[in-house]
Amino acid sequence: MKFILKYPLAIFLIITFIFFGILQCQTDQKPIVNDLTAVKKEIFKxxxxxxxxxxxxMDLVSKDAESKILQEKFQQLRKTYKKMEWAVEYFLPNTARFMNGPALPEIEMEEHTEIEPEGLQVIEEMIYPYEKQNREELIRILKKLTNKSNTIKANFLVITISKDQVFDALRQQVFRISSLGIAGFDTPISGTFLEEMPFALEGVRWTLEQISTEKSQQKSLKQIVSEIVTASGILKKNPDKNTxxxxxxxxxxxxxxxxxLLQFKKEENIPDVEVTSALHKNASTFFSKDAFNPNAFVPGKEYxxxxxxxxxxxxxxxxxxLSNSNSRSCGTCHIAEKAFTDGLEKSMSLENVALQRNTPSLNYSAFQHGQFWDMRKDDLEGQSSDVITNKKEMHGDMNAIIAKINLDKKYQKDFEKIYKTKKTEVWQLQNxxxxYIRSLAAFSSDFDEYMRGNKSAMTEKQKKGFNLFVGKAQCAICHFVPLFNxxxxxxxxxxxxxxxxxAENASNRKTDQDLGRGKFHETVAFLQNSFKTPTLRNISKTAPYMHNGGYKTLKEVxxxxxxxxxxGLGLKVDNQTLSDAKLNLSEKEIDEIIDFMTALNDQ
Structure with missing residues (x-):
């Protein structure tokens, strides 16, 4: 007490020092959160x-304006959407799906029903070109679009957005531009995607500036703005998708x-959004060596x-x-040198009789939601047991196999070490x-090397092939970069x-009758004869092609x-999702595309 009375100033200074020291520690622990009011205002605007x-x-449609005028107004509308796409896609993904999703039905699998498509891509189909007899239907779709706009307003009035979420959304948008945007996924008919990309990039730039502080403004932000300006200039200079x-x-x-963006995140001390995602939070690009997280595709943490x-x-x-007769392993039909296929037109049964479909590659199958050509299993755990227990393939019994494993001292010791259980269980064998199958994704191709900065990794012919693959041939609309599935x-x-x-084979005379995914959804017309889009990585090693193995070469495909x-070949396919417009590729261009696909082989 005497010390405090005698030295009041000293005590005051000590307490003040401690107070500000604690405050500084708290400041260091938490990122600076800017006022995000401006960001929300821009979304509303x-x-x-x-x-x-x-x-x-809508007013122009009601007045039967010419196609050209409608198309110009529609392009302006799409560019406006691109400015706020980063926010709508991230915070309101269901709304985004019905504003700018594919012009195909949405499937409710449990109810086996289709949900009508709507939004910008549906409108694009109706005005390229516009036909007056579709006036009322087009107006109906436009009215639904105004409802979605009102949904955006209502939701952003009540939701709270944070700096870490905004950054995460902007990062996703850059990846969206680098895959869907660059391929023209949402403008399959008009092909105006290169004209739209500067507006999507502008949305990223403007928002980054709002959430930045002095920490990044003279460093990473300055560089990002410069790159966006340069990229936009290139896009504006040549918006022709074919060249x-x-x-x-x-x-x-x-x-x-x-x-x-990763530098910006570090400089701004922005924490990760704690959600498991397919892309690692520290992946600088799509093409970083360990960019993808296979654990984002597992059924649960224990897997x-x-x-x-x-x-x-x-x-x-x-x-x-694993087989009933101890005569066949998984490796019998999935051979490593053939990218884990078997090189046969169709898989062979235990009795050496051809089955219905071609053996699919296991490479990169970890990055799919739906296994087998017909996607009948959700994950690789289900896939493994389905094959093992199939009477025509391995005819194994999971419980009998587990009993054999539990009698094998080495296997039992290995399982016990991993799962900490005395007896091996079926799910553990599946897992x-x-x-192992999840490990079969090396990302070590010449294409990957090129994207990582090695400019000598691809030949000039392969580079031309990639440009055709993304542009004129429109392959990347379905085989999305960088997984190419x-x-x-x-x-x-x-x-x-x-x-x-x-077709049944490359003669293209008769349609293959395999229902594919439709077998499990008989009342959904959209899914009849549909098949999963597989990866093209290592594709030159996996001949023959298609679900039926009817196409012997990539050239036939x-x-x-x-x-x-x-x-396009004259076969009647009422629910075909592939555009039936001819691509008009020359023989030389076809060869260049095929040569590019060899650059997708892992080394």
Missing amino acids: NNLEFLRQTNEL FDYINFIPNHLNKISSL EMSPEKVSLGKQLFSDKI VLAS GTVPPNFNKTEQEVLGV VNFYNKGGGN
């Missing part, structure tokens, strides 16, 4: 303009922007990969103990096999199926697409 333009387009230089634009500009699981799964993959970026939470009108699939 863009949405209001979107609503105005929608109503204007654009995709192979250099992605690594030279889009990859740089996504890499700089996550480990080196021990992969090693044990590899042993069991090649062990004939180690699935873990049907799992939709940037969230990778859905894998698409397509109806191509595949590309020719099929070049002519517009089944419908």
Whole structure:
């Protein structure tokens, strides 16, 4: 007490020092959160303009304006949407799906029903070109679009957005631009995607500026703005999808922007949004060596990969103990040198009789929601047991196999070490096999190397082939970069199926009658004869092709697409999802595309 009375100033200074020291520690622990009011206001502003333009387009339709005028107004509307796309897609994904999703029915699998498509892509189909007899239907779709605009306003009035969420949304948008945007996924008819991309990039730039502080403004933000300005200039200079230089634009500009975003995040001390995602939070680009997280595709936390699981799964993959007769292993039909296919037209039964379908590659199957050509199993755990217990394939009994494993001292010791249980269980066997299959994604192709900065990794012919693959041939609309399968970026939470009108063989005279996914959804017309979109990675090793193995070479496959699939070849395919428009690829261009696909082989 005497000390306090005698030295009041000293005590005051000590307490003040401690107080500000504690405050500083708290400040260091928590990121600076800016006032995000401006960000919300911009969303409202863009949405209001979107609503105005929608109503204007509706008025023009009611007056039977010419196609050209409607198309110009529609393009303005799409560009306005692109400015706020980053926010709508992230915070209101269901609304985004019905504003700018594919012009295909949405499927409610449990109810086996279709939900009518709507939104910008449906409108695009109706005004390229516009036919007056569709006036009332087009107005109806436009009215539904105004309802979605009102939904955006209502939701953003009540939801709270944080700096970490906004950053995460912007990062996803850059990845969206680098995959769906650069391929023209949402403008399949008009092909105006290169004109729209500067508006999507502008939305990223403006928002980053609002959430930035002095920490980044003279460092990463300055570089990001410079890259976006440069990229937008290139896009505006050549918006022709058939001649654009995709192979250099992605690594030279889009990859740089996504890499700089990680610097921005570090400088601004922005924490990760704690949600498991297919892309690791520290992945600087789509093409970073360990960008993808296979654990985002597992059924639950206990199923996550480990080196021990992969090693044990590899042993069991090649062990004939999994078949009833001890005569066949998983490796019998999935040969490593053939990218885990068997090289046959169709899989062979235990009695050496051809089965219904071609053996699919296991490479990169970890990054799919739906296994087998017909997607009948959700994950690789279900896939493994389905094959093992199939009477025609391995005719195994899971419980009998587990009994044999529990009698094998080495296997039992390995399982016990991993799962900490005395007896091996069925799910554990499924999990180690699935873990091994999840490891079969090397991302070590020449294409990957090129995207990582090695400019000598691809030949000039392969570069031309990639530009055709993304541009004129429109392959990347279904085989999404960088996985080159049907799992939709940037969230990778859905894998698409397509109806191509595949024929029995490359003579293309008779449609293949396999119902595919439709077998399990008989009342859903949209799914009849539909099949999963597989990866094209290592594709040159997996001949023959298609679900029925009817196409012996990649040239036969590309020719099929070049002519517009089944419908383009004159086969009747009422629900074909592939465009039946001819691609008009020359023989030289076809060869270049095929040569590019060899650059997708892992080394």
